[in-house]
Amino acid sequence: MFTGRQPAILRKLGLVNLQLLPRLQLRTYATSKLAVPNNQKMTEAPFKTLFEKIDQLGPRFIEHLSNAVAIPAVSADESLRPMVVKKAGFFRDQLEHLGFQDIQMRELGVQPPPVENPKLELPPVVLARYGTDPAKKTVLLYGHYDVQPAALEDGWLSEPFKLVIDEEKQLMRARGVTDDTGPVQGWLNVVDAHRELGLELPVNLVVCFEGMEESGSIGLDKLIADEADKYFKGVDAVCISDNYWLGTKKPVLTYGLRGCNYYQIVVEGPGADLHSGIFGGVVAEPAIDLVKVFASLVDSQGRILIDGVNEMVAPVTEKEKELYEKIDFTLDEMNAASGSETCLYDNKSDILMHRWRFPSLSIHGLEGAFSSQGAKTVIPSRVVGKFSIRTVPDMDSATLDKLVIDHCNKVFQSLGSPNTCRTELIHDGAYWVSNPFNASFTAAAKATKAVHGVEPDFTREGGSIPITLTFETQLKTDVMLLPMGRGDDGAHSINEKLDLSNYFLGMKTMAAYLHYYAASETK
Numbered sequence: 001m002f003t004g005r006q007p008a009i010l011r012k013l014g015l016v017n018l019q020l021l022p023r024l025q026l027r028t029y030a031t032s033k034l035a036v037p038n039n040q041k042m043t044e045a046p047f048k049t050l051f052e053k054i055d056q057l058g059p060r061f062i063e064h065l066s067n068a069v070a071i072p073a074v075s076a077d078e079s080l081r082p083m084v085v086k087k088a089g090f091f092r093d094q095l096e097h098l099g100f101q102d103i104q105m106r107e108l109g110v111q112p113p114p115v116e117n118p119k120l121e122l123p124p125v126v127l128a129r130y131g132t133d134p135a136k137k138t139v140l141l142y143g144h145y146d147v148q149p150a151a152l153e154d155g156w157l158s159e160p161f162k163l164v165i166d167e168e169k170q171l172m173r174a175r176g177v178t179d180d181t182g183p184v185q186g187w188l189n190v191v192d193a194h195r196e197l198g199l200e201l202p203v204n205l206v207v208c209f210e211g212m213e214e215s216g217s218i219g220l221d222k223l224i225a226d227e228a229d230k231y232f233k234g235v236d237a238v239c240i241s242d243n244y245w246l247g248t249k250k251p252v253l254t255y256g257l258r259g260c261n262y263y264q265i266v267v268e269g270p271g272a273d274l275h276s277g278i279f280g281g282v283v284a285e286p287a288i289d290l291v292k293v294f295a296s297l298v299d300s301q302g303r304i305l306i307d308g309v310n311e312m313v314a315p316v317t318e319k320e321k322e323l324y325e326k327i328d329f330t331l332d333e334m335n336a337a338s339g340s341e342t343c344l345y346d347n348k349s350d351i352l353m354h355r356w357r358f359p360s361l362s363i364h365g366l367e368g369a370f371s372s373q374g375a376k377t378v379i380p381s382r383v384v385g386k387f388s389i390r391t392v393p394d395m396d397s398a399t400l401d402k403l404v405i406d407h408c409n410k411v412f413q414s415l416g417s418p419n420t421c422r423t424e425l426i427h428d429g430a431y432w433v434s435n436p437f438n439a440s441f442t443a444a445a446k447a448t449k450a451v452h453g454v455e456p457d458f459t460r461e462g463g464s465i466p467i468t469l470t471f472e473t474q475l476k477t478d479v480m481l482l483p484m485g486r487g488d489d490g491a492h493s494i495n496e497k498l499d500l501s502n503y504f505l506g507m508k509t510m511a512a513y514l515h516y517y518a519a520s521e522t523k
């Protein structure tokens, strides 16, 4: 249990909802089983001490996270690029302070089109290593320090770039707490806890933190390919903590991701925005053309209507069907996470299959059109529609691009509009499916059992981490996804949160994973 000093410390940091402050009690997230594994190496580094140290350093770990999320590092917003760079510096400073070596801020050059500012520099990739002992295994930790956009007026309960602790719900709220600033900070805290104890890390670490993940990891593929035999030489396993449990109670380990091809449709016409009373019914309106193209992409049941797309999807096998039945998940959990009863499917298997192994098409937004309160009577002269397709085995990315662009061109042609329309890919990232039967997954499963007292479910994820497949193929190594947050954390949404228990138990699981992996029989 934290001491009575905690609330004052947190108040000084401005971390709590002040009305709730007098009742604030940070719990110690005791593990259900403080295992000392039956392995010689592990008994030298008993978890009990390590886990107690993680709890004891709680205020420091929350303060670091609070400082990190205060930097609005939104990679999709060109005007905020200096903030993304600032956040890279924030983590570099911590790495330095923690004794990491060979710290490099790798520049990736100018961001390729489509982009507003043709001279916009990509944010740096932060590389660092901790230890170079040839007798130890080497684990590469990948994470991203950029975040999705967020604005108070979208419906946040508090400023999105200010960490607030909700004492009643025992959670932290801010953009990035779960995706992916919390887990990135968590890894550094694990190193911090070892150092505070004078406890040697059981593995060498290589860190790769990027600032463009939420915008397709532009530029990172090349760096990884270039460094596979240099900076990343000798990496035995890659661990990524950048996804979520399926539900809210049971920890999971993840062996699959969907890919994501993100497109924009640009429709242009009149020379300027026009008065609809003067020009309405007289000029061809770009927004009308755009919604017609949008409407041709997908139906209200989520079926993709672009010829040839569904035909690329690998068929469902009987063996695969059994997998879904074993997963701990319910329609109620799905509804709770979406805050609605809008699910298109009424049973677990269909939900999981449509989340993990079928493609989906989402319409994200419309740039250039009136979107404020009130009733402005304008005809926008140029609109840009944004949509993406989550991809799955065996879809081919280049073939998909061609099918999508041909489809949009064909539909626009059929409108007979004098406007112009072009569809282009903004960025893409590959899907990834791996085999969860390797030393890294086994170590993570043991760590989960030791910390949470339950065996994890093995899941796939509907989201994407564009660089995952690149790590696997370029480094010729196993990649394992070890999520920290829960399925209802609201990543990318309003009021993104990370439960305090997930932050603390997550760090303990990360720490235990490193120890179990070090002790495994693989090197």
Ligand SMILES: NCC(=O)N[C@@H](Cc1c[nH]cn1)C(=O)O
Pocket (backbone or CB within 6 Å): 179, 180, 213, 214, 215, 216, 242, 243, 260, 262, 429, 463, 464, 465, 466, 491
């Ligand atoms: N936590 C992973 C995540 O949120 N990934 C993003 C990555 C992305 C962004 N654009 C395309 N892929 C996701 O939306 O899945």
Ligand SMILES: [Zn+2]
Pocket (backbone or CB within 6 Å): 144, 179, 180, 213, 242, 243
């Ligand atoms: Zn992420």
Ligand SMILES: [Zn+2]
Pocket (backbone or CB within 6 Å): 148, 179, 214, 491, 492
């Ligand atoms: Zn994300």
